[in-house]
Amino acid sequence: MTVTYTARVANARFGGFSQLLLLWRGSIYKLLWRELLCFLGLYMALSAAYRFVLTEGQKRYFEKLVIYCDQYASLIPVSFVLGFYVNLVVHRWWNQYLCMPLPDALMCVVSGTVHGRDERGRLYRRTLMRYAGLSAVLILRSVSTAVFKRFPTIDHVVEAGFMTREERKKFENLNSSYNKYWVPCVWFSNLAAQARREGRIRDNSALKLLLEELTVFRGKCSMLFHYDWISVPLVYTQVVTIAVYSYFLACLIGRQFLDPAQGYKDHNLDLFVPVFTLLQFFFYAGWLKVAEQLINPFGEDDDDFETNFLIDRNFQVSMLAVDEMYDDLAMLEKDLYWDSSEARAPYTAATAFQKQQPSFQGSTFDITLAKEDMQFQRPDGVDVPLGEAQGDFLQRLLPLGQGMTAGGLLGRRLSLLRRKSSCVSEASTAASCACAGAPDGAVPECGCEDLLLDSGLREPEAELLTVPELSAPGPASEPFTTVPMPSSRGSAPPWLPSPIGEEEESLA
Numbered sequence: 001m002t003v004t005y006t007a008r009v010a011n012a013r014f015g016g017f018s019q020l021l022l023l024w025r026g027s028i029y030k031l032l033w034r035e036l037l038c039f040l041g042l043y044m045a046l047s048a049a050y051r052f053v054l055t056e057g058q059k060r061y062f063e064k065l066v067i068y069c070d071q072y073a074s075l076i077p078v079s080f081v082l083g084f085y086v087n088l089v090v091h092r093w094w095n096q097y098l099c100m101p102l103p104d105a106l107m108c109v110v111s112g113t114v115h116g117r118d119e120r121g122r123l124y125r126r127t128l129m130r131y132a133g134l135s136a137v138l139i140l141r142s143v144s145t146a147v148f149k150r151f152p153t154i155d156h157v158v159e160a161g162f163m164t165r166e167e168r169k170k171f172e173n174l175n176s177s178y179n180k181y182w183v184p185c186v187w188f189s190n191l192a193a194q195a196r197r198e199g200r201i202r203d204n205s206a207l208k209l210l211l212e213e214l215t216v217f218r219g220k221c222s223m224l225f226h227y228d229w230i231s232v233p234l235v236y237t238q239v240v241t242i243a244v245y246s247y248f249l250a251c252l253i254g255r256q257f258l259d260p261a262q263g264y265k266d267h268n269l270d271l272f273v274p275v276f277t278l279l280q281f282f283f284y285a286g287w288l289k290v291a292e293q294l295i296n297p298f299g300e301d302d303d304d305f306e307t308n309f310l311i312d313r314n315f316q317v318s319m320l321a322v323d324e325m326y327d328d329l330a331m332l333e334k335d336l337y338w339d340s341s342e343a344r345a346p347y348t349a350a351t352a353f354q355k356q357q358p359s360f361q362g363s364t365f366d367i368t369l370a371k372e373d374m375q376f377q378r379p380d381g382v383d384v385p386l387g388e389a390q391g392d393f394l395q396r397l398l399p400l401g402q403g404m405t406a407g408g409l410l411g412r413r414l415s416l417l418r419r420k421s422s423c424v425s426e427a428s429t430a431a432s433c434a435c436a437g438a439p440d441g442a443v444p445e446c447g448c449e450d451l452l453l454d455s456g457l458r459e460p461e462a463e464l465l466t467v468p469e470l471s472a473p474g475p476a477s478e479p480f481t482t483v484p485m486p487s488s489r490g491s492a493p494p495w496l497p498s499p500i501g502e503e504e505e506s507l508a
Contacts, residue, residue, distance in 0.1 A: 043277075069254030086287055129318040
């Protein structure tokens, strides 16, 4: 059964992981204690032989051998090879769990698309989900030793209720030498097509959705089969195992404590138990044990997948969803917050402090800027009002030449452009003016245009700036009139700034 310790580490605190060190089931001690005792026993036997059995000449030779093994043992890349291997195995282990065929999505689609409260409609839904569960059982008994021990033969599958005897005959009469876990999925598809012909599935879109969910379910079954078939390359596993074992075989000799009287370098202390060598063995050999346990999670180790539990859960839940829960709805009632504009669930006394915390609006909402930093900057670096930006640009674009005054032709053109730009910008915001509601062909006396202009920009030659009125070809009762656009230069609406050439002609 899977070892779950999530609740023990729900909150980070002082020494939070230290309490996990006392657990035995699923621990590294349970996996490694035999190898650790074997390594320690061999080390102590060599140490005792060096101290009490060998002669002086043999001791000198053994000391040279110790120095040699200790010098060249570091050339074995244990951490590099082992790290990549364990990372690959852990990634593969989690992907295999993601490929477990769960019927939750499929049973919801079956319950929503296969209709009928009569016995035949119920038979359709239950049979469809039984076929899905049968496919999962067939693939799991092919890859999991625990499931195979539960269903060693097809007869056990029939007796468990996943398959009828008639279905068993069809299954065994199918001439195929390959794994036939996919056969119930084909039965599922055929039965869904028959339900569509009978009208139990009301349209082709519902049938398409049902078969799409079946395809996802069958794809997970297929991935489990391929994970079981295609293992991590054997050469990689062999390299890692040889690297770890050869490294600690060299450590058995190279980490021996020598006689300090001989004056060897880094051998000034004589101990009987190699503490740090045992820790190193615990880490590296334990790392290899982790990979050994996770490389096939469909066994019977403490942390292997609980496949039999998943079979029981999936079968029961799927049958409940498509049978007892089919078309079983509670009476519609108004919720507790029906008349509330701001629905908010209550808090208990233990969580009341969370109610006072402000909601997160974004990481930039706490940034404050100085008032001068929030001013828009113009291209020339001068702060001007938005309404005067276009006039200043035209002033720079059309500077007054030598000998030309503001009352000249170029000055009039510039004043006209300023006036028209101001009228256009103000017309979009001052829609309540009386001019806006005037009928076509009538120009009321309104001073809004003069109010928009600065007193210094008004033209003394007002008669030269008169724009001819537009003719309204449509009936007066129409709310919108069509303004004809002549092919040659003609009069334009008063709200449309005309090109400079036209104004120049009118001024002339």
